[in-house]
Amino acid sequence: MNKLAFIFLVVLVAWGCKDPEPAKPAEQEYQPTPVTLDLPYLFPKMVIPADNPLTEEGIALGRKLFYEPMLSGNGTQSCADCHMQNSSFTDPARFSIGIDGLSGKRNAMPVINVGWMDKLFWDGRANGVEDQATFPVVDPLEMHADWDQVVEKLKAIPSYQELFRKAFKTSGITKDRTVKAIAQFERTMVSYNSKTDKVAVIGGGVFYSDLEQEGFDLFNSERGDCFHCHSGILFTDNLFHNNGLDETHDGDKGLFRVTNNPADIGKFKTPTLRNIEFTAPYMHDGRFATLDEVLEFYATGVKVSSTLDPLMGHQGGIDMTPHEREAVKAYLLTLSDTTFLNNPDFFDPD
Amino acid sequence: MLKFPLKSGLLFLFVALLWQGCGDKDPKPADVQIDFKTYVKSDEAVQNELIYHTAVGHYYSLLNLRYYLTHISLVKDDGTVVELKKAHLRDIHVPATKTIEAADVAAGHYTAMTFTFGIKKAENIVTFLDNTLANQNMYWPEQLGPGKFHYMKLEGQYYCGNDTCTVNNYAFHLGPTFGADYSFDVSQPIDLTIDGEKKFLEIRMDIDQWFHDPNDYDFDGWGPGIMNKPAAQEIARANGHNVFSAVVD
Numbered sequence: 001m002n003k004l005a006f007i008f009l010v011v012l013v014a015w016g017c018k019d020p021e022p023a024k025p026a027e028q029e030y031q032p033t034p035v036t037l038d039l040p041y042l043f044p045k046m047v048i049p050a051d052n053p054l055t056e057e058g059i060a061l062g063r064k065l066f067y068e069p070m071l072s073g074n075g076t077q078s079c080a081d082c083h084m085q086n087s088s089f090t091d092p093a094r095f096s097i098g099i100d101g102l103s104g105k106r107n108a109m110p111v112i113n114v115g116w117m118d119k120l121f122w123d124g125r126a127n128g129v130e131d132q133a134t135f136p137v138v139d140p141l142e143m144h145a146d147w148d149q150v151v152e153k154l155k156a157i158p159s160y161q162e163l164f165r166k167a168f169k170t171s172g173i174t175k176d177r178t179v180k181a182i183a184q185f186e187r188t189m190v191s192y193n194s195k196t197d198k199v200a201v202i203g204g205g206v207f208y209s210d211l212e213q214e215g216f217d218l219f220n221s222e223r224g225d226c227f228h229c230h231s232g233i234l235f236t237d238n239l240f241h242n243n244g245l246d247e248t249h250d251g252d253k254g255l256f257r258v259t260n261n262p263a264d265i266g267k268f269k270t271p272t273l274r275n276i277e278f279t280a281p282y283m284h285d286g287r288f289a290t291l292d293e294v295l296e297f298y299a300t301g302v303k304v305s306s307t308l309d310p311l312m313g314h315q316g317g318i319d320m321t322p323h324e325r326e327a328v329k330a331y332l333l334t335l336s337d338t339t340f341l342n343n344p345d346f347f348d349p350d
Numbered sequence: 351m352l353k354f355p356l357k358s359g360l361l362f363l364f365v366a367l368l369w370q371g372c373g374d375k376d377p378k379p380a381d382v383q384i385d386f387k388t389y390v391k392s393d394e395a396v397q398n399e400l401i402y403h404t405a406v407g408h409y410y411s412l413l414n415l416r417y418y419l420t421h422i423s424l425v426k427d428d429g430t431v432v433e434l435k436k437a438h439l440r441d442i443h444v445p446a447t448k449t450i451e452a453a454d455v456a457a458g459h460y461t462a463m464t465f466t467f468g469i470k471k472a473e474n475i476v477t478f479l480d481n482t483l484a485n486q487n488m489y490w491p492e493q494l495g496p497g498k499f500h501y502m503k504l505e506g507q508y509y510c511g512n513d514t515c516t517v518n519n520y521a522f523h524l525g526p527t528f529g530a531d532y533s534f535d536v537s538q539p540i541d542l543t544i545d546g547e548k549k550f551l552e553i554r555m556d557i558d559q560w561f562h563d564p565n566d567y568d569f570d571g572w573g574p575g576i577m578n579k580p581a582a583q584e585i586a587r588a589n590g591h592n593v594f595s596a597v598v599d
Binding site: 217 | 492
C-alpha cells in the first residue's frame with residue numbers, strides 16, 4: 001500500500017515538473033511612442049486623460065479615423081465632411097447635411113483647441129473629447145451608424161488591426177479605442193500662430209495696426225466687454241451663456257436640454273474666436289453669415305430674457321459706432337491662423 | 351524557581367507601560383479641512399432667486415460667484431503663521447472648489463485664521479497662479495490697469511421690487527482697477543487646538559455685506575460693470591471688512 005502511494009506521489013511530482021505546455025504565441029507587444037505637445041507658454045496646461053496619453057501611433061490612427069467614411073452608416077461620410085480643414089474644421093454650411101440628406105439644427109462647432117475643453121457641443125452634452133466623438137457616429141441626422149457595425153467594419157480591415165495594435169498594444173478594435181484615437185488626433189489640432197500670438201511675444205517686433213489696437217482696446221474694455229466670455233489665450237471661457245440672441249427659447253433651449261435647469265434655458269457654449277475669419281456662419285444656429293452681422297447684433301440687437309447673461313448687461317447692445325465695429329473686426333481678424341488651415345499634419349493621410 | 355522572575359518581569363512591564371502612559375505626550379500634527387460657504391445674512395445663499403434685499407431697496411439674486419483668497423493661514427497663540435494654501439479660487443459652480451485640505455498641520459493652539467481677499471498688487475502677476483483654464487478665465491485685461499487677475503466675479507440680477515422697473519443684470523467684479531490695490535487682509539479669531547485629530551473649519555462669505563456698511567451700494571447708480579470705476583472698487587473694499595467669517599466646526 002505504502003509502495004503504491006509512493007509510486008503515485010512520484011508520478012504526481014513528475015507530472016508537476018514536466019515542461020509547461022508551450023504558451024500560445026502572444027501578440028507581439030509594440031511600444032507606442034509618447035508625444036508631448038510643444039505649446040507656447042501662454043497656453044494653459046492641457047489636461048490629458050491618464051488612460052489615453054498621446055502617442056505618435058495613436059495620433060496617426062486618429063487622423064486616419066477622422067477621415068474614415070466607414071464611420072458612417074452607409075460608408076459615405078467621415079468627421080472631416082462636416083469639419084473641413086479650410087474652414088478651421090467646421091462646416092461653412094449653416095447646418096450640416098447627414099448621410100440621409102437630413103440637416104441638423106445647429107452649426108457644426110470648429111475642431112480647434114478642443115484639447116482644453118471638458119464640455120463639448122453647443123449644449124455641453126459631451127464630457128471630454130473622447131465622449132464627443134461617440135455622438136455624431138450614431139446621430140440619425142449625421143453619420144447615422146451603429147457603433148457595433150462600425151467596429152465590425154474596421155475589424156474586417158487588416159491594416160486597421162495593425163494600426164490599433166501599434167496604438168494600443170492590441171489589435172482588438174473597440175468603440176472605446178476608436179474614439180480615443182480620434183481624441184488623440186484632435187488634441188493635436190492646436191492653433192497658436194495668429195498675429196495676436198506674435199504680438200504677445202515681447203520683443204517679437206510684431207505690433208497691431210492702429211485700427212487693430214483700437215479694436216483690441218474696445219474688446220477688453222467694460223464697454224465692449226467681449227473679454228469675459230472670449231477670455232484668455234483660448235478666446236473662450238469654455239462656459240455657457242445666453243448672449244441675448246432671442247427673447248424666447250421655445251425651440252432650441254441649449255444647455256437646459258442637458259441640465260434640465262430652467263436657469264440654463266438659452267445658454268450655449270462660448271465658441272473660440274480663433275480663426276473666426278474662417279468659421280462662418282456664426283452662433284449656434286448659424287444665423288449670422290458674416291462678422292459684420294455679428295457685430296451689428298452686439299451693437300443693437302441684444303434681447304432681454306430671464307436668463308440673459310449678467311455680462312450682457314447692456315440692454316439692446318453696446319451701441320458701437322460703425323468705426324468701432326470696424327476696429328473690433330480688424331482685431332478679430334488678427335486671430336486668423338492660416339498655418340492651422342494648411343498644416344499638413346492635419347491633412348487626409350490617404 | 352521560575353515564578354519569582356516571571357512575576358517581577360510582569361510587574362516591571364506594567365510599571366513601564368504606566369510610566370509611558372502618564373508621561374508627557376507630544377502633541378501631534380493633523381489634517382485640516384476648510385469648507386468655503388456662501389451666505390446671505392444668516393442663511394446659506396440660494397442661486398437664481400430674486401429674493402435678497404439691499405439697503406437701497408433693490409431685490410437681487412446670486413447667479414455666479416468666483417473669487418480668490420490668497421495666503422490662507424492659521425496663526426498660533428505665539429504668533430507663528432502656518433500657511434495652508436497660497437491661493438484658492440472658489441467657484442460656486444465647481445464643487446471641487448468648495449473644500450481644501452491641508453495635510454499635517456503643525457500641532458498647537460491657533461487663535462486666528464488669516465487670508466487676503468483677492469491678490470496683493472505685488473503678486474498679481476501671471477506667474478503667481480498655475481496656468482489653468484480656470485485662472486485664465488479670471489484674467490484682468492491690461493486696458494483696465496496692470497494686474498493679471500480679477501479678485502472676484504459676483505454676478506446676478508436685480509430689480510426695484512415692483513412693476514415700475516424691469517429686471518437688470520449686475521456684474522460686481524472686483525480687481526486691480528487701473529493698477530490700484532483693492533485687495534484686503536482678513537483676520538478672524540478662532541479657538542483651534544491641533545493634536546492628532548483632523549479639524550474642520552469654514553470660511554463664510556456673506557454676500558449681503560458687500561452692499562452695505564459703511565456704504566450702501568446702488569446697482570442702478572454704479573451700472574452693470576464696475577471694473578473701470580475706482581470709486582466703486584473703493585466702496586467694495588470698505589464694505590468688505592465684515593464680509594468674511596471663520597468658524598471652527
